[in-house]
Every structure is written in C-alpha cells, then in structure tokens.
Amino acid sequence: MGKLANLSCLGCLKRSEIFNSLIESELEMIDCHRVSVNYSAGEILFKQGTPCYNFTCITSGMVKLYIEHDDHHKTIVGLVRPVDYIFVPGAYVDQRHHFTAVACEPTTACLIDTHIFRDLVRLNPQFANDFITKLSNQAIALLDRISGFSHKHIFGRMAETLLYLANHIYKSNIFDLTLSRQDLADLSDMTKESAIRVLKKFKDDGIIRLESNHIEIINTTMLESVSRTG
Amino acid sequence: MGKLANLSCLGCLKRSEIFNSLIESELEMIDCHRVSVNYSAGEILFKQGTPCYNFTCITSGMVKLYIEHDDHHKTIVGLVRPVDYIFVPGAYVDQRHHFTAVACEPTTACLIDTHIFRDLVRLNPQFANDFITKLSNQAIALLDRISGFSHKHIFGRMAETLLYLANHIYKSNIFDLTLSRQDLADLSDMTKESAIRVLKKFKDDGIIRLESNHIEIINTTMLESVSRTG
C-alpha cells in the first residue's frame, strides 16, 4: 500500500475524484469497508466469470482489463492507471465479472465492497450522478472501441492504440511500454506477429522511434492520419 | 401515437419499467416534458454527432442504433423494441449522440427531456439505482458485442445475430424480418454479400428455413453450436 493512501480515505491523496462529492461520514463508510492490496506484475486481480464483490480502485501501477474468448484469444478493453477505479458492470446486473483484470506492473489497489457503492448511490444524489457519468463515459469508450475495430485495417488500429497509450495512459509522446507485444496486439485486435510488423513499418516510415520497449511518437500528425484512414 | 399511450404517463400501458419506481408527482414531471412522435420506416430519430436533448422511449415499432464509420460502413450496436428506451450515454458526458437511431418499421416514440431524467436521478434513489442497472446492462451488451466481433468467423457472428433476433427482438424462433440483408450484415460485421452467402449455407444445412424475409430457426442447438465455435 502506498504511503499516501494508508491511513484513511478522509485524508487520502490517492482518492479517485468520484469520491469528491462525499461528506465525511460517507467517506468513513468506505474506509470501514475497504482493503488495500499489493499485486505483482502478471497477477490476477479478478477473473472473468467469477462473482464480483468489490469495486477496485487503482492507487499505483497499471492494470489491463480483457475479455477472454477461447483459450488463446483475448481482447483488452481497457487499461486503468492511478487514480481510477475499475468499472464493474456486473455489480448491478448478475454479480459476475465480465472481464479479467491483471496487473501489468507492480500495482496497489483499494477494494471497496459493492454494497457500499449501492448505499452511497441511494444516500448521495450527487454521487449517483457522478457514477452515472462515469458509466456513460465507459459506454462511449466501448462504442469507440467497436467503431475502431470494424472496417479499419491493422495499421489504423495500431495507430489508434499508440495514440490511446500516449494521450490517455502514459500522457506523453515518449514512454516506456509496460505492455508486451502480445498486449499491444490484444489492444488492437490482431496477432502479435502483425503487431510487430506494423510497429516496424511505423519505425521505418519515421512515425515512431522504437527500441525494445521504449517508444517515442515522432510524427503525431501522421499517426493520427493513419488512425483515421485505416 | 398509440391509443394506449396518449393520455398521460400515469395510466400509460406502454410505460417502460424503468419508471416503475416513480411516484405520481414524478410521473407528472415526465408527462409535462414529453412529446409523442410517429416515424415512418427509414426515418431518422436522431443522428450521430448531433446534440442530444431527449431520452427516447419506443412505444411501438422498432429502431436500429448504429455507429457510422466512413461514408459506407456502419455497425448496428442495438435494436430497440417496445417498451424500452434508448440509452444515450452522451447525455451525461458531452451532450452529443454517439450513434444514429433509425426506424426499421413504422414507429412511435415518447421523447423525454434529459434534464428531467437528471432531476429524477437526484430525487428518487430507487430510480437512480434502476437507471444504473440499465446502463450496466448496456455496457455488458457492448462487451459481449466486442467479444463476438473479435476472433469469430462470419458463420459464428451471423449465428449470434440470428439468436439475438429470435431471443431478444422477435422473441420467437419464427419471425418476419423487418431488417434488410444489409442490416443483418451491419449487425454481424460483414458485407451484405457475405451475409447472403452465410444465410444460404444455414438454409442448405437445414439450420434455418428462409423465404425472402420469413425466417424460421429449425435447429437451435446447431445454431448455438455454430455461434460458439465460430
């Protein structure tokens, strides 16, 4: 557990902004029903199909969320970085996880009982409102995902993935990837061989700099253009 | 406007179950801020990218929701039948529509101001709860969609579409399709030529009976198997 997050939710500097509307007593409710856990890279936080008891708030590290198809295929539907919590749609539907969450790096997370969320939605209208906004954003992200997958070629899809990583995950055009080539492929709906070939093409074309896991986007305009035109 | 829906929300027999938790005064709030509209087949209810002012409740007919990619490609992300309302994620985010809605048949709809929904979420905790459940269900449907699109061949995807139509839309194994072959293709992420070939294959294999727009699923087990194995 990170030093900044260990005492109580009330003074926590690693608190997701979803909790901003909560009053002191409500934060205490959460505080009484949470645990903080450390995960090593590669460890599963929860697995698709299992019952869901918690909302998971990532306080350090990074987590990948993926849908498992058959044995060897998966699709990464999102990456979660601090400070954000993992949206668990099953909590309000069938009490099952609809995707698997795995740590990509050493990660710490606060687990909060789903019942507390339900209670807070009832108690605090502003919290309910913020929560709906969050769910809506996730739905839009999924729609964008579907939009990107259909009728776009591998170059366009990988370009989209790189822009997503730069703009939303690492928040810089230079970053050290903590994802494998397979992960990049699972994010872009292609095989790892194709992912490798596309990255090489981008490198040869001078769109990115690439040395093992160090990536630098040199020509953002070009990458955006590729992402659009496919 | 249908006879059953025309007087007031209070006695309306075409009311979506999302409104069940509302008390009389809250239903009156909705009643004062709604309009009922008729659409012919092919008419647009709202278009992707335009501002969204309303939640749309379908009281008769059927509506297809699709994401527009480039000029000629689209993906149908959902069909809506009575009585259900159209989930509009932009209402809580950017006040924009993220997909287009078009009537597949003659359709009537009640349009309800999004602000009323926001107010009701604040006023009525149970309504907020039900609304979140609805959003969660939609998110799960989108996840299933992504899951089906990736790493499944056209036969599997079309099988999935037919099962979806039978189980969730027409609620029978025999139905008269009010969708075109192109629509079936847009639901299954393939070209209309492929859609036609796959349907013919299913027909030849004795899985379905097919005469122009009349479809009967003869061998559900087989279809489910194809949908799973791809």
Add this chain to the structure above:
DNA sequence: CAGATGGATTGATCTATATCAGTGCATATT
C-alpha cells in the same frame, strides 16, 4: 406502360492478415 431505382443474389477474383515454422536472445532454473 416504359423506364428507373434499389435490394437480393451469384460467381470470379484479389488481398489483408492469420497461421505456421522457424531463429535469436535474455532471463530464469537446476
């Protein structure tokens, strides 16, 4: 009624990308 329009259908061809089958390299294990 003739012609136009648009969906459904079929066949032939093309190509993007998966699959297969390796090699090389780094790290972990005994």
Add this chain to the structure above:
DNA sequence: AATATGCACTGATATAGATCAATCCATCTG
C-alpha cells in the same frame, strides 16, 4: 555452466472474406 522458458522477430504460405461485376426481380415514377 548447462538447460529450459518465454518473448521478440522474420519469412513463407494459406485462406477467409472483401471487392468487383453482373443479373434478377419488385416496386416506384413519370
């Protein structure tokens, strides 16, 4: 030190499904 394991990478091949090009048929239009 020797071996095993796993990821990154590359080239050759196969193929699913798109694209292209017709034809057919029903409905709409002037």
